[in-house]
Amino acid sequence: MATVDSDEIVPFPEAPTGGSPNTSADQIPLDQPPKLKGRHKLLQSLQRISSSPSLTRRGRSRSSSGVYRRDGKASLSCVSLSQSSHTPLCLGSGSTTQLYGGLNVRPTTPGPVGSYATDDQEGNARIRFVSDASIGPHSRKIALPTDLKPVSRGSPLATGALEDNVVAQSAQRKTFDFWGSIPNELGMLIFSYLTPKEVIRCSAVCKWWNKMCYDGQLWSVVDTTDYYRDIPSDALMKIMMSGGPFIKDLNLRGCIQLRDKWLHESEKITDSCRNVVNFSLEGSRIDKTAIHCFLLRNQRLQYINVSGLHSVTNAAMKIIAKSCPRLQILNVSWCANVDTSGLKKVVKACPKLTDLLASEIHGFDDKGLLSELFKRNTLERLVISRTDITDDSLKVLLHGVNPEMDLLENRPIVPPRRLKHLDLHQCSGLSDTGVGSLAHNVPLLEGLRLSGCSELTDDSIVPIIQTAPHLTHIELEELERLTNKTLIELAKSPCASVLEHLNVSYCESLSDPGMLLVMKSCLALRFVEMDNTRISDLTLSEASFRVRRRGYDDNLPQVGLRLVVFDCPNVTWVGVKDVLSGNSYIPRLRKAPQAVSMATQTINSSGTSVSTPIVTSSITPPPPPAVYANNIIQLKCFYGWQMTVDEHTKRVLRGDLAAASRLERKWFDYMMATEEAGMAGAGARRRRRRxxxxxxxxxxxxxxxxxxxxxxxxxxxxRAHSGGxxxxx
Structure with a gap:
């Protein structure tokens, strides 16, 4: 029997025509292969492996097109590179051949050309015999099975496989939880851009949002100014409890719904909120015990506003003096149960106190509190309006007790006060003697309010104006003894260039000579109230001219000066029209060139002159850009004209100057017609009938x-008459 080398892959022998079926395989002549080199030498030892799990699982049928030829190439996906320990007799006789790896014996009777033995005949046979006719004489490749062949991208097989792959990956992909995976700090930053109302609404979305919305870091500032009427007491309590030690600014102004909470749960609130810095209870209803407990447990308080609370007494001032050494601003205005004896304790114990607001507090005729304020000299803002302060008490506040006097100038030698804002309006006990002591002692004063002090005259106001170069706000309402001298000195004073607010209403002695100088010199004015004075249309015209001098640009105008002139008998609709015209006025920066035509004269042979055109141009340039005034005047005048003035101002502010001019022209025609027809006054009906x-x-x-x-x-x-x-x- 002929032996066959182990590296040979022999085609299946064809059955001879008319021959015996028992013809042995050794009768087939085999050519001796040449000596191989390189990769062909490597492929010489390749053999069919018996473990192909993908094909075994799929249970696919064997193909007759794939072959292993000695001189051809084979796919490495279905071969083994392992070297066998002995040479398998895979091409020998069917009765005696032994196959490596436990292969069954080849049947003695060959089947048809290119056919395979069944599983019953071969068992787990791993060798595939291919005829020469099936692979062709020159073929060097063996085709892969159909399910293993690569397919094009757009074919149905590729699409189906891709969809199956996507479905499998999506099933394995985990769901990404954005809000659950981000850090708490980043979530806090996102929610910090929302308003308190929006935060409360977001708390109902999910548990995680509810936890974030009621986190204490988000409620370091609790200001109920915008929603104190809408929020219920339970929700407000939940915010305060969740904020707890994080709350630094607590503004409960007007929250009367917390009255029962302060009464029954005051200890719970004070135990939670212990780091408050700014505290406001103005207009609220709180128990005396609750506010005492709150003040005792918050020693970092710097701002306290308890104005208008009847539960605040001198006992509360004593607690503030003991437990709040960092206090800077105290507002106890309209607290009926507080007097200067309680405030005196606070002033002594709080060295950083800068603002004291104590309107309608009794006891300012006592010099004890004012003497302590003089010694401290830390106050920058003092509001003691509607109090019983006297001239002697005010002198103690500014000069102290028994100061050293300067004999040359006849005024005390004391350090200047640090006051920047002083409010003494409606203090009926003041006169020129006490108010005059402000001169030369308040060089940093910016706001002065002396309205309602009817005893004051020019003798006390003029020295203050001359020695306070930083004055920006002056309130002199209802000073009937004030004359134009004050306004003239104000126009000459050092503070004329920075003055922004002036109120001289009900000063019936003031008129145009003083106000015209103020309008010319005080160019930074923003608000002037001249109600019930003797000014006329000249003041309005001057104010309109000075506001127009502030310049023009391409931005929409803004209100730069507010004038209040109602109930002024000398102000007429003509002055109001000047203001409206000034608001909608646009200067003619450049003229648009018109069509130009030039001609020359020539004399013909007959002696007559003939004009001959030379240049004719009708080019129209583009319109210039829109120009508006930087500032306009907002006027408050007689109620019968106010609606027209307001509508005109709205049109100017939105940049519709054409509409504003039309309204101004129609109103002018209406006022002229009204005067000529006598729409007002006696005999109007008789004149209309005539x-x-x-x-x-x-x-x-x-x-x-x-x-x-x-x-x-x-x-x-x-209608015209016919004839005549x-x-x-």
Whole structure:
């Protein structure tokens, strides 16, 4: 029996025609292969492996197209590179051949060309015999099975496989929880951009949002100014409890719904909120015990506003003096149960106190508190309006007790006060003697309010204005003894260039000579109230001119000066019209060039001159950009004109100057018609009747009677008579 080398892969022998079926395989002539080199030498030892799990699982049928040829290439996906320990007799006789790896014996009777033995005949046979005719004489490749062949991207097989792969990956992919995976700090930063109302609404979305919305870091500032009327007491309590030690600014102004909570749960609130710095209870209702407990447990308080609370007494001032050494601002205005004896303890114990607001507090006629304020000299803002302060008490506040006097200038030698804002309005006990002591002692003063002090005159106001170069706000309302001298000195004073707010209403002695100088010199004015004074249209015209001098640009105008001139008998609609015209006025920066035509004269042979055109241009340039005034005047005048003035101001502010000019022109025509027709005053009905009778006489054939007045001026049409001349002329 002939032996076959182990590196040979032999085609299946064809059955001879008419031959015996028992013809042995050794009768087939085999060519001796040449000596191989390189990769062919490597492929010489390749053999079929018996473990192909993918094919075994799929249970696919064997293909007759794939072959292993000695001189051909084979796919490495179905071969083994392992070297066998002995040479398998895979091409020997069917009865005696032994196969490596436990392969069954080849049946003695060959089947048809290119066929395979069944599993019953071969068992787990791993060798595939291929005929020469099936692979062709020159073929060097063996085809892969159909399910293992690569397919094109757009084919149905590729699409189906891709979809199956995507579904499998999506099933394995985990769901990404954005809010659950981000750090708490980042979540806090996101929620910090929301308003308190929006945060409360977001708390109902999910548990995680609810936890974030009621985190204490988000409620370090609890200001109920915008929603104190809408939020219930339970929700507000939940915010305060969740904020707890994080709350630094607690503004409960107007929260009367917390009255029962302060009464029954005050200890719970104070135990939670222990780090408050700014605290406001103005307009609230709180128990005396609750506020005492809160003040005792918050020693970092710097701002306290308890104005208008009857539960605040001198005992609360004593607690503030003991437990709040960092206090800077205290507002106890309109606290009926607090007097200067309690405030004196606070001033002694709080060296950083800068603002004291104590309107309608009794006891300022006592010099004890004012003497302590003079010694401290830390106050920058003092509001003691509607109090019983006297001239002697005010002198103690500014000069101290028994100061050293300067004999040359006859004024005390004391350090200047640090006061920047002083409010003494409606203090009936003050006169020129006490108020005059402010001169030369308040060089840093920026705001002065002396309204309602009817005893004051020019003698005390003028020295203060001359020695306070930083004054920006002056309130001198209802000073009937004030004259134009104060306004003239104000226009000459060092503070004229920085003055922004001036109120001289109900100063009936003030008129145009003083106000005209103020309008010319005080160019930074933003608000002037001149109600019930003797000013006239000249002041309004000057104010409009000075505001226009502030410049023009392409931005929309803004309100730069507010004037209050109602109940001024000398102000007429003509002055109001000047203000409206100034608001909508646009300077003519450049003129648009018009069509230019030039001609020359020539003399012909007959001696006559003939003009010959040379240049003719009709080019129209583009319109210039829109220009608006930087500032306009917002006017408050007689109530009958106020609606027109407000509408005109709205149109100017939105940049519609054409509409504003039309409104101004129509209002001017209406006012002119009203004056001519006598729409106001005695005898108006008689004048209108006479006008109608005259109209009927001169227009007998006119069927539609046109009343003489507003309609006639705005375009009432008179029919022409046929023939003859005008009867009137």
């Amino acid at each position: 006008a109608r009778e005259a109209e009927r006489i001169y227009n007998d054939d006119d069927q539609e009677e046109t009343s003489y007045g507003f309609g006639g001026i705005l375009g009432g049409r008179r 001349s005008c009867v009137i002329m």
